[in-house]
Amino acid sequence: MSDLQTRLKQFIRDVPDFPKPGILFKDITPVLSNAELMGEIVAAFADQFRSAGVTAVVGMESRGFIFGAPLAIELGCAFVPARKPGKLPYDHVGVDYALEYGTARLEMHTDAVGPNDKVLVVDDLLATGGTAAATNALIAQFGAQIVANCFVIELDFLNGRGALSGVPVSSLVHY
Numbered sequence: 001m002s003d004l005q006t007r008l009k010q011f012i013r014d015v016p017d018f019p020k021p022g023i024l025f026k027d028i029t030p031v032l033s034n035a036e037l038m039g040e041i042v043a044a045f046a047d048q049f050r051s052a053g054v055t056a057v058v059g060m061e062s063r064g065f066i067f068g069a070p071l072a073i074e075l076g077c078a079f080v081p082a083r084k085p086g087k088l089p090y091d092h093v094g095v096d097y098a099l100e101y102g103t104a105r106l107e108m109h110t111d112a113v114g115p116n117d118k119v120l121v122v123d124d125l126l127a128t129g130g131t132a133a134a135t136n137a138l139i140a141q142f143g144a145q146i147v148a149n150c151f152v153i154e155l156d157f158l159n160g161r162g163a164l165s166g167v168p169v170s171s172l173v174h175y
Helices: 003-011 035-052 063-075 130-140 160-164
Strands: 013-016 024-027 056-060 078-082 092-099 102-109 118-126 145-154 169-174
Touching (some): 003 169, 035 063, 035 145, 056 063, 063 078, 063 118, 063 145, 078 102, 092 130, 102 130, 145 160
Parallel strands (some): 056 078, 056 118, 145 169
Protein backbone atom coordinates (compact mmCIF):
# COMPACT_ATOMS: atom_id res chain seq x y z
CA MET A 1 0.00 0.00 0.00
CA SER A 2 1.37 3.41 -0.95
CA ASP A 3 1.92 6.18 1.56
CA LEU A 4 -0.99 8.14 0.05
CA GLN A 5 -3.33 5.16 0.39
CA THR A 6 -2.29 4.65 4.00
CA ARG A 7 -2.82 8.32 4.85
CA LEU A 8 -6.18 8.44 3.09
CA LYS A 9 -7.41 5.42 5.03
CA GLN A 10 -6.40 7.16 8.25
CA PHE A 11 -8.54 10.19 7.35
CA ILE A 12 -11.60 8.54 5.75
CA ARG A 13 -14.20 8.18 8.48
CA ASP A 14 -16.70 5.33 8.67
CA VAL A 15 -20.22 6.40 9.59
CA PRO A 16 -22.49 3.41 10.32
CA ASP A 17 -26.14 3.40 9.28
CA PHE A 18 -25.92 6.49 7.05
CA PRO A 19 -27.91 7.42 5.03
CA LYS A 20 -29.96 4.38 6.08
CA PRO A 21 -29.57 1.34 8.34
CA GLY A 22 -27.05 -1.22 7.12
CA ILE A 23 -24.93 1.24 5.12
CA LEU A 24 -21.37 1.98 6.23
CA PHE A 25 -20.78 5.45 4.76
CA LYS A 26 -17.24 6.49 3.81
CA ASP A 27 -17.02 10.14 4.92
CA ILE A 28 -14.35 12.21 3.14
CA THR A 29 -14.94 15.34 5.22
CA PRO A 30 -11.79 14.75 7.30
CA VAL A 31 -9.81 14.44 4.05
CA LEU A 32 -11.18 17.79 2.88
CA SER A 33 -9.95 19.47 6.05
CA ASN A 34 -6.34 18.51 5.27
CA ALA A 35 -4.89 20.83 2.60
CA GLU A 36 -1.72 18.77 2.22
CA LEU A 37 -3.65 15.56 1.65
CA MET A 38 -5.98 17.29 -0.82
CA GLY A 39 -2.93 18.48 -2.73
CA GLU A 40 -1.55 14.94 -2.80
CA ILE A 41 -4.83 13.61 -4.23
CA VAL A 42 -4.83 16.18 -7.02
CA ALA A 43 -1.12 15.58 -7.72
CA ALA A 44 -1.62 11.79 -7.86
CA PHE A 45 -4.33 12.08 -10.51
CA ALA A 46 -2.51 14.85 -12.40
CA ASP A 47 0.74 12.85 -12.51
CA GLN A 48 -1.13 9.84 -13.84
CA PHE A 49 -2.88 11.73 -16.66
CA ARG A 50 -0.59 14.69 -17.40
CA SER A 51 0.60 13.20 -20.71
CA ALA A 52 -2.86 11.96 -21.81
CA GLY A 53 -3.82 15.19 -23.58
CA VAL A 54 -6.82 15.82 -21.33
CA THR A 55 -8.75 18.89 -22.52
CA ALA A 56 -11.54 18.80 -19.91
CA VAL A 57 -12.17 17.39 -16.46
CA VAL A 58 -15.82 16.57 -15.75
CA GLY A 59 -16.78 16.55 -12.08
CA MET A 60 -20.01 14.90 -10.97
CA GLU A 61 -22.23 16.84 -8.59
CA SER A 62 -21.28 17.55 -6.00
CA ARG A 63 -18.14 16.05 -4.50
CA GLY A 64 -16.65 15.57 -7.96
CA PHE A 65 -16.45 19.37 -8.12
CA ILE A 66 -14.18 19.40 -5.06
CA PHE A 67 -11.54 17.22 -6.73
CA GLY A 68 -12.25 18.04 -10.37
CA ALA A 69 -11.75 21.81 -10.33
CA PRO A 70 -8.24 21.80 -8.82
CA LEU A 71 -7.32 18.84 -11.05
CA ALA A 72 -8.38 20.82 -14.13
CA ILE A 73 -6.23 23.74 -12.96
CA GLU A 74 -3.27 21.40 -12.43
CA LEU A 75 -3.73 19.88 -15.91
CA GLY A 76 -4.29 23.30 -17.52
CA CYS A 77 -7.66 22.39 -19.00
CA ALA A 78 -11.36 23.15 -18.68
CA PHE A 79 -13.51 22.08 -15.75
CA VAL A 80 -17.04 20.98 -16.64
CA PRO A 81 -19.71 20.32 -14.01
CA ALA A 82 -22.18 17.47 -14.51
CA ARG A 83 -25.16 18.86 -12.58
CA LYS A 84 -28.46 17.77 -11.15
CA PRO A 85 -31.56 19.09 -12.98
CA GLY A 86 -32.42 22.76 -12.76
CA LYS A 87 -28.90 23.96 -11.92
CA LEU A 88 -27.58 24.97 -15.35
CA PRO A 89 -28.60 28.36 -16.77
CA TYR A 90 -27.75 27.75 -20.44
CA ASP A 91 -28.88 25.22 -23.07
CA HIS A 92 -28.21 21.76 -21.73
CA VAL A 93 -28.74 18.06 -22.35
CA GLY A 94 -29.13 15.32 -19.82
CA VAL A 95 -29.34 11.64 -19.14
CA ASP A 96 -31.62 9.79 -16.74
CA TYR A 97 -30.29 6.81 -14.81
CA ALA A 98 -31.58 4.27 -12.34
CA LEU A 99 -30.89 4.30 -8.63
CA GLU A 100 -31.75 1.55 -6.18
CA TYR A 101 -34.68 3.67 -4.96
CA GLY A 102 -35.77 5.51 -8.13
CA THR A 103 -34.19 7.56 -10.90
CA ALA A 104 -31.86 10.53 -11.13
CA ARG A 105 -30.64 12.83 -13.88
CA LEU A 106 -27.39 14.58 -14.74
CA GLU A 107 -27.05 17.47 -17.17
CA MET A 108 -24.30 19.40 -18.95
CA HIS A 109 -24.29 22.54 -21.07
CA THR A 110 -24.52 21.86 -24.79
CA ASP A 111 -21.20 23.63 -25.36
CA ALA A 112 -19.37 21.88 -22.48
CA VAL A 113 -17.28 19.44 -24.55
CA GLY A 114 -17.08 18.42 -28.18
CA PRO A 115 -15.81 15.66 -30.44
CA ASN A 116 -12.20 16.85 -30.21
CA ASP A 117 -12.12 16.72 -26.41
CA LYS A 118 -10.36 14.16 -24.25
CA VAL A 119 -12.23 14.01 -20.95
CA LEU A 120 -11.25 12.83 -17.49
CA VAL A 121 -14.24 12.11 -15.21
CA VAL A 122 -13.75 12.63 -11.46
CA ASP A 123 -15.75 11.86 -8.34
CA ASP A 124 -15.07 11.03 -4.71
CA LEU A 125 -16.41 7.47 -4.67
CA LEU A 126 -17.20 4.59 -7.01
CA ALA A 127 -19.92 2.35 -5.59
CA THR A 128 -22.33 0.66 -8.04
CA GLY A 129 -21.14 2.80 -10.96
CA GLY A 130 -24.55 4.18 -11.91
CA THR A 131 -23.67 7.87 -11.64
CA ALA A 132 -20.33 7.42 -13.40
CA ALA A 133 -21.93 5.36 -16.19
CA ALA A 134 -24.56 8.08 -16.66
CA THR A 135 -21.86 10.74 -16.80
CA ASN A 136 -19.96 8.70 -19.39
CA ALA A 137 -23.15 8.34 -21.45
CA LEU A 138 -23.73 12.08 -21.23
CA ILE A 139 -20.20 12.82 -22.44
CA ALA A 140 -20.64 10.29 -25.27
CA GLN A 141 -23.59 12.37 -26.54
CA PHE A 142 -21.04 15.07 -27.41
CA GLY A 143 -18.71 12.63 -29.19
CA ALA A 144 -15.86 13.34 -26.76
CA GLN A 145 -13.32 10.68 -25.82
CA ILE A 146 -13.33 9.54 -22.18
CA VAL A 147 -9.73 9.05 -21.07
CA ALA A 148 -10.62 7.54 -17.67
CA ASN A 149 -12.85 7.73 -14.62
CA CYS A 150 -11.00 8.73 -11.42
CA PHE A 151 -12.16 8.16 -7.87
CA VAL A 152 -10.63 8.81 -4.49
CA ILE A 153 -12.42 5.74 -3.05
CA GLU A 154 -13.64 2.56 -4.73
CA LEU A 155 -15.91 0.05 -3.01
CA ASP A 156 -14.66 -3.06 -4.80
CA PHE A 157 -17.36 -5.36 -3.39
CA LEU A 158 -20.03 -3.44 -5.34
CA ASN A 159 -18.24 -3.99 -8.69
CA GLY A 160 -18.90 -0.48 -10.00
CA ARG A 161 -16.19 -0.93 -12.63
CA GLY A 162 -18.45 -3.42 -14.33
CA ALA A 163 -20.96 -0.67 -15.09
CA LEU A 164 -18.38 1.53 -16.82
CA SER A 165 -18.24 -0.30 -20.18
CA GLY A 166 -14.51 -0.77 -20.39
CA VAL A 167 -13.58 2.83 -19.57
CA PRO A 168 -10.29 2.83 -17.62
CA VAL A 169 -10.75 3.38 -13.88
CA SER A 170 -8.23 4.88 -11.46
CA SER A 171 -8.95 4.76 -7.73
CA LEU A 172 -6.64 5.81 -4.94
CA VAL A 173 -8.14 3.72 -2.11
CA HIS A 174 -9.99 0.41 -2.27
CA TYR A 175 -12.39 -1.10 0.26
